[in-house]
Amino acid sequence: MEFKHYPVMLNECINMLNIKQDGIYVDGTLGGAGHSFEIAKRLNSQGGLIGIDQDEDAIKTATQRLYNFSNVTIVKDNNKNILNILKNLNIESVDGILLDLGVSSYQLDNPERGFSYNKDALLDMRMNKDNPLSAQVVVNTYSYEDLTKIIFEYGEEKYAKSIAKNICKYREEQPIQTTLQLVEIIKLSVGKYDDKHPAKRTFQAIRIEVNGELKILKQAITDMISVLKPQGRLCIITFHSLEDRLVKNIFADHLGKCICPKDLPVCICGKKPVVELITKKVILPTEEELKNNSRSKSAKLRVVEKL
Numbered sequence: 221m222e223f224k225h226y227p228v229m230l231n232e233c234i235n236m237l238n239i240k241q242d243g244i245y246v247d248g249t250l251g252g253a254g255h256s257f258e259i260a261k262r263l264n265s266q267g268g269l270i271g272i273d274q275d276e277d278a279i280k281t282a283t284q285r286l287y288n289f290s291n292v293t294i295v296k297d298n299n300k301n302i303l304n305i306l307k308n309l310n311i312e313s314v315d316g317i318l319l320d321l322g323v324s325s326y327q328l329d330n331p332e333r334g335f336s337y338n339k340d341a342l343l344d345m346r347m348n349k350d351n352p353l354s355a356q357v358v359v360n361t362y363s364y365e366d367l368t369k370i371i372f373e374y375g376e377e378k379y380a381k382s383i384a385k386n387i388c389k390y391r392e393e394q395p396i397q398t399t400l401q402l403v404e405i406i407k408l409s410v411g412k413y414d415d416k417h418p419a420k421r422t423f424q425a426i427r428i429e430v431n432g433e434l435k436i437l438k439q440a441i442t443d444m445i446s447v448l449k450p451q452g453r454l455c456i457i458t459f460h461s462l463e464d465r466l467v468k469n470i471f472a473d474h475l476g477k478c479i480c481p482k483d484l485p486v487c488i489c490g491k492k493p494v495v496e497l498i499t500k501k502v503i504l505p506t507e508e509e510l511k512n513n514s515r516s517k518s519a520k521l522r523v524v525e526k527l
């Protein structure tokens with residue numbers, strides 16, 4: 221299947237990165253290299269771009285798309301390993317980092333990857349195919365309590381208990397192997413569903429669990445901020461409220477706001493600002509972009525600059 225992915229808020233990201241021709245940039249979610257191509261185009265021979273993705277299909281596509289740029293290094297790894305990745309490349313600090321979180325349209329639309337509730341396929345949902353934890357492992361081996369917790373916390377699904385109960389009941393008879401088996405179980409478990417597809421929240425929850433998407437964010441972002449040069453920027457696009465809240469809070473932790481009780485005469489928390497918040501107001505896709513790419517609907521861009 222062809223790798224199709226429309227880069228979300230492309231102009232906004234490029235503007236926010238404040239690209240210097242001779243700067244060093246990291247795209248921590250390379251995907252189909254939509255953003256990376258535009259970054260690489262703006263660099264001269266002194267500049268460099270490091271593109272990271274944990275998905276081998278993304279790595280293959282991006283390698284082809286960026287083939288003509290001599291100053292691009294592509295790394296197949298999890299971006300949570302940013303410190304090691306840069307150390308291996310003998311890079312101490314960088315001028316900007318972009319994270320376009322979540323899955324690509326290619327991953328969602330390719331039935332073989334088992335992410336989609338609209339297409340029948342083996343349940344999988346791994347971005348990194350070497351990861352032993354697939355969606356099948358989650359739905360067939362996790363306890364009722366763990367399934368409920370994940371579906372409730374990561375999917376914000378009010379029918380989490382009922383869905384988890386029916387998953388456990390169904391798998392006593394036969395293993396849950398396909399996306400549409402899971403969709404059927406979910407449809408039986410939920411009441412009348414108004415707006416979205418009834419499986420949307422549960423599929424999101426299982427995907428987040430399989431790929432450890434939220435668990436890695438705090439450390440990854442903290443490490444990324446630590447390797448930014450002064451005035452270097454970290455730009456992050458999120459696609460759902462859990463992710464966005466987490467990014468907002470992690471950024472806030474680095475703004476150095478004193479957390480001492482108000483009645484203390486002097487500050488004892490010692491918090492010092494490490495970054496400045498550039499997006500006082502979160503950036504959203506334009507009407508034009510929303511018309512052209514419905515998947516950008518929930519996207520939010522937040523940016524900080526290293527002091």
Ligand SMILES: C[S@@+](CC[C@H](N)C(=O)[O-])C[C@H]1O[C@@H](n2cnc3c(N)ncnc32)[C@H](O)[C@@H]1O
Binds near residue numbers: 251253255275320323
């Ligand atoms: C939304 S897509 C990025 C699309 C890209 N910006 C473009 O324009 O083509 C997210 C990509 O990041 C990768 N990804 C997500 N989390 C990752 C992580 N923690 N480490 C490495 N890659 C990750 C996914 O495999 C996917 O290819």
